[in-house]
Amino acid sequence: MKARVKAIYRQLKQPVDAIVLSNSTEPHIDMSFFYATGLTDGLFEGCTAWLFPDGRCEIITSALEEEAAKKSGLPLRVFKNRDERRAAMRGSLRGLRRIGINSSELTQKAFTELKQLLPKGRFIDVSDAIMKARLVKDDSEVDLIRTACSIACRSLEQILPFIRPGRTESEVAAELVYTMQRNGATGAAFRTIVGAGPNSAEPHYTAGPREIRSGDLIVIDFGALYKMYHSDVTRTVVVGKASPEQREMYETVRQAQDAAMKMLRPGIRGKSVDAAARKLIDATKYRGRFIHGLGHSLGLATHDGGGLNSVSDIILKPGMVFTNEPGVYVSGFGGVRIEDDVLITRAGPEVLSTASRDLVTVG
Ligand SMILES: [Mn+2]
Known part of the structure; x- marks a missing residue:
């Protein structure tokens, strides 16, 4: 799915260090998570996909969906509870300054959490780039x-x-x-x-x-x-x-x-x-x-x-x-x-x- 991640980055107006695609609870699921990971099954509530400029993609998944997530062949971090999830998110955010978010789908609650985990981070809306990439199907x-x-x-x-x-x-x-x-x-x-x-x-x-x-x-x-x-x-x-x-x-x-x-x-x-x-x-x-x-x-x-x-x-x-x-x-x-x-x-x-x-x- 490297090509899809790169397609999103090609559409960006300003550079970011990473893009995070964050699912909340159904129906607040960002389908771009599935676009970027290539997964075609599962629900992935509370899970995130992390997209990097070189086309890499990593998933933070709940243990509940670990088996489904493995089908992507992507690097995974697995959490069993809320604390582990926050720790994994903090780990992924470490060292990042500019983080792309999909404002069209990110809930206010999930956004607030991201800001708390990285108070000095700059969060940049990249929803247009994601939409433009998704318009052209492979x-x-x-x-x-x-x-x-x-x-x-x-x-x-x-x-x-x-x-x-x-x-x-x-x-x-x-x-x-x-x-x-x-x-x-x-x-x-x-x-x-x-x-x-x-x-x-x-x-x-x-x-x-x-x-x-x-x-x-x-x-x-x-x-x-x-x-x-x-x-x-x-x-x-x-x-x-x-x-x-x-x-x-x-x-x-x-x-x-x-x-x-x-x-x-x-x-x-x-x-x-x-x-x-x-x-x-x-x-x-x-x-x-x-x-x-x-x-x-x-x-x-x-x-x-x-x-x-x-x-x-x-x-x-x-x-x-x-x-x-x-x-x-x-x-x-x-x-x-x-x-x-x-x-x-x-x-x-x-x-x-x-x-x-x-x-x-x-x-
Ligand atoms: Mn129609």
């Missing part, structure tokens, strides 16, 4: 995301016959998560969205007791977690025959996604990708109904750093992975969103999520 990260995408897409295709009038949104969500895990997922990447009928018009609705009815649009936004890497896919299906209005909505979103897809190339700015989709939707009767950003970076988190939206200054590079997810939402009627996960390559966009993008009829 081959092993891409492989894991590719697997997460493939599990998600295959699972959706398998459960389509399950979706029919009388089923509840929650039942569909449960069936999908169950199928993903049977297909090898570590778990669901996030709370699965199954919004049927009017609920499909709420982009971040999750799933509830509503029974699916004939004529519903259903927005299904889901993803598989595979060894800590996420996929994030949305398909909109229709129950029974689609009405002309539903078809028109779907075609509009699909064309917007195609327009953005063409822009997912190295050198293009994030806001230009968003604009390509937005311009298309805003030229139709659905003007103003695309009420969120076009997409976001994907990796160790579902929202993994940069976004593709109207103010995004990210310049796309090979190895970045983004979602491309335009949508149109009409309150009281329903919504359509189509979301795919796309790897930026020199040769152009590579769509990792392979499920059919045609309007699928179920029931």
Whole structure:
């Protein structure tokens, strides 16, 4: 994982003697800990990773996770209790003056402890450098995301016959998560969205007791977690025959996604990708109904750093992975969103999520 540590150091604006990535208690876990160590399993509460300018990385781990930590092949210090942990931290801080911290994820409590352990230390926020390094995935990260995408897409295709009038949104969500895990997922990447009928018009609705009815649009936004890497896919299906209005909505979103897809190339700015989709939707009767950003970076988190939206200054590079997810939402009627996960390559966009993008009829 030396290359990842070096990638972070290359992005620094000012030098530091070491960077500490510090986990607190779940959910306050810094996924950059897993990025830097290459670990893809375990929780590592209270553990820290220490990153040095020459690419070295050391872990201070609890005895609870010692076996998991060994898989990294990195030097370890193991603690059994709070005092031992503080002693190990003090040891790692000895001789350091400028310490990089990930302010986006470090809790105030953990920061206070660091300052107490090294009162004369200067703590420098290096969260931007970490985010920039994490945006560009290496081959092993891409492989894991590719697997997460493939599990998600295959699972959706398998459960389509399950979706029919009388089923509840929650039942569909449960069936999908169950199928993903049977297909090898570590778990669901996030709370699965199954919004049927009017609920499909709420982009971040999750799933509830509503029974699916004939004529519903259903927005299904889901993803598989595979060894800590996420996929994030949305398909909109229709129950029974689609009405002309539903078809028109779907075609509009699909064309917007195609327009953005063409822009997912190295050198293009994030806001230009968003604009390509937005311009298309805003030229139709659905003007103003695309009420969120076009997409976001994907990796160790579902929202993994940069976004593709109207103010995004990210310049796309090979190895970045983004979602491309335009949508149109009409309150009281329903919504359509189509979301795919796309790897930026020199040769152009590579769509990792392979499920059919045609309007699928179920029931
Ligand atoms: Mn998404």
